Amino acid sequence: MPKKSDEEDLFIRVNNPTLIRKNILESSKLILTILKQTYRIKQVREIKQVKINDLSQQIKELRILIQKIEELMPQYTRADLKKLLPDIPLTRKSTSEPSKAEKQEAKEDWDNEPKPAAPVSDMGRITKALEDVQRKLQTL
């Protein structure tokens, strides 16, 4: 194979090589800075995720506590109960045991009663709880 002579090589004149070198070096520097920033953003996002999980846990606990307060507070006054349930005497429960027939009837009622469907997800449960609270607020 014939060897290429120097005369066959073509060259392009670069007028300002220093400027190009400088730009290349500065671009490299910027790329490395961007890499560092990417790493920092990743770190910030990891911390954020931990904090969000923590926040979610705290909110769940708050919800349970508020639910507990709601359970401890009486729902109705005696006057309300008289209005709501006029046929039922508001006296202490008798200690007599329900008869077998009554027990059987209650069991059948329980079996026939449609069971509530389990909520699909956390979001579903939260939405349902929110609807319940809104309904309660409307009745106040």
Add this chain to the structure above:
Amino acid sequence: MMNESNPVFVKIDKYKDILNIVEVVNKKVIGVKQLLAELEDLKDKEAEELNNWKNNLDQITHKLEVMQEELTRG
């Protein structure tokens, strides 16, 4: 406006429980507020980093344009 309703009576032991829970809830709410403030700071930090990122990319684009111009001028 909410109407004033009839009073209800709470057993003293339950009342104490309610007060204790309210205290815990208050502490938790303070903690949650703190967490939210921290998240806000992190969000600002992230936005600042992304902004720097964009500025650096703009600078690189500019430098590449200058180099290209210099090289094509011959």
